[in-house]
């Protein structure tokens with residue numbers, strides 16, 4: 001057994017000592033991806049290989065806090081039912097000894113390649129004293145990975161450009177013709193976020209191509225987890241900028257994730273684009289990554305948690321989860337829309353209407369609203385006073401998610417603009433034991449949040465102001 005395999009084995013043994021606790025947690029999610037125990041952040045290596053979806057994730061198997069990153073791994077045939085796989089990567093080499101940071105996966109010659117960032121701390125200040133390099137690991141069966149002997153495959157940033165030497169991470173790789181490309185998260189020396197583009201013929205030797213995009217002065221100090229893909233005739237750069245200042249109802253999450261929609265010129269390797277737009281307006285959505293489904297849909301998954309947020313499940317030996325897989329597309333105004341994949345309908349039990357107790361399942365409410373209407377929905381209501389409030393104001397056309405009384409855990413309010421379409425508003429709300437994902441008008445806007453009510457808090461109410469109507473209220477409990 002080599003060093004890497006030993007590190008994996010040791011981590012796996014430790015996870016078993018916490019599994020029961022984590023799985024018995026009353027907040028444990030029923031149909032979202034979580035760890036067997038302990039900490040998770042970003043989705044990594046979202047891909048298809050040998051007829052299955054593969055999703056890896058940033059995993060700290062030794063505690064419910066962030067620490068030296070491993071890669072956890074799950075697979076699925078349908079994006080709905082996920083099977084736990086052995087830990088795929090563990091820090092074990094001089095170049096990744098303090099963490100196998102985020103990255104991606106791609107099939108080549110019948111093998112699954114992972115490209116990830118090796119992280120090394122070179123001193124006590126984790127913002128300044130670090131060295132990040134790009135590495136490869138390869139697997140024949142898609143389950144057991146060997147680190148490439150020639151690692152790191154990118155060990156330095158290109159010289160002579162305004163590129164910070166060490167904040168250099170999160171490779172997302174894809175293929176076009178005979179060329180592999182990858183984008184990498186970066187910053188300038190005076191702290192503007194940017195994305196670097198590289199190319200390779202074989203995934204092992206990489207050549208710097210261009211600084212593909214860079215933030216304007218003061219927009220963000222670092223762009224993490226970039227992903228570039230074609231979508232309905234445009235190119236979309238999806239990434240997670242850190243340090244964006246709130247503006248009105250925008251950029252209110254602790255950190256943001258969003259897109260630049262534009263055109264990547266394949267000759268000059270420049271990218272012209274529109275303004276940055278948020279992917280989700282809730283509280284807990286970060287570091288999304290995409291893959292293509294075999295039938296050509298672009299599917300994204302994000303970390304359903306947030307840096308610097310309270311995570312009450314830590315007391316039960318776990319932390320963090322993935323959002324539902326969401327299909328993305330462009331609307332007529334080149335806005336990115338997203339909605340949970342249709343495969344999730346497989347989870348639906350018998351449809352209910354009337355007196356509802358929505359808990360683990362999907363709720364769909366349709367409104368017919370006058371221009372001055374207020375619609376209000378109370379979810380996860382408890383006798384102890386708990387409630388999560390969704391409110392729509394037809395005058396301002398703002399949808400508001402209020403989790404101040406949602407239970408233990410972080411509070412707060414988020415809002416987003418949802419235009420009323422011919423007086424109609426449809427909300428699809430996916431609820432799990434400690435999460436809520438709200439989709440307005442089937443993907444126009446979404447709001448995602450962790451909430452921590454008591455299991456008994458399953459009361460529900462919906463009302464609208466006079467002269468407006470609730471056209472329908474349907475609920476599907478989900479099989480977990």
Ligand code: FRU
Pocket residue numbers: 041042058069101102117169170185224225286287
């Ligand atoms: C994003 C991130 C990445 C990094 C990883 C470390 O959430 O900060 O940039 O690779 O998490 O876990």
